[in-house]
Amino acid sequence: MKENFDRLKIGDKFFNSRLMLGTGKYKKSVDAINSIKNSECEIVTVAVRRLPTNLKNDNISFLNDLDWKKLWLLPNTAGSQTAEEAIRMAFLGHELACQIGQENNFFVKLEVISDPKYLLPDPIGTLKAAEFLVKKGFTVLPYINADPILALHLEDLGCATVMPLGSPIGSGQGLNNLANIQIIIENATIPVIVDAGIGTPSEATIAMELGADGVLLNTAVAQSKNPGQMAYAMNLGVQAGRLAYLAGRMEKKYYANPSSPLNQISKLL
Known part of the structure; x- marks a missing residue:
């Protein structure tokens, strides 16, 4: 396998894949397992609330069938309506990581959502929880609205990434917040992970082309x-x-520009 020199660094950990997958909403466990394998992702996010307190005694979840030597667990605090709930879920998430042999895994996807209809993240609760968890040594990946100023505040607090939404969770509406996401990318010195709303591979490509x-x-x-x-x-x-993105797109021009200019052809003759 060709060595990957363009690796994603989150906290003090490196990853070859830049695609992360969630584990909910699958009709069959085998679909989830095959999807994770086919995606070649290395980070898998799981809602802490959906898991038993002891994974080893769980005969329902497919998580025990995954190779955790190749995958990295990203516990998420989905379902938390307050900062306090999210903090509690973060600590439970670390305990679950320990059960699969990742004792040094303090990653947490921070979600504080008090809006039951549109599931939009609470910026105040997110800031509060992020500040506490960063001080406790967690690698915090906060899920946020595409708010460039909030993203800067979270970076200043010491978050490992910011994760702006493309559009509401599970909506498949695509990248409705492109302009703000681009500002976040331009301002950030930490990784920016576009999270939520993507429905097609072309939309994933657009997000990556932005940077x-x-x-x-x-x-x-x-x-x-x-x-x-x-x-x-x-x-x-x-x-x-x-x-x-790494190659750099061509400059847009107002007029057409022939791909085989006559002067270039004459030089070749």
């Missing part, structure tokens, strides 16, 4: 007709977008 450092998605794969195939497509979309 996003990664993409996290779930519903677009889990609710597709063929989750394993869609996961593979998302993997390719993220890779294509990253390569295009």
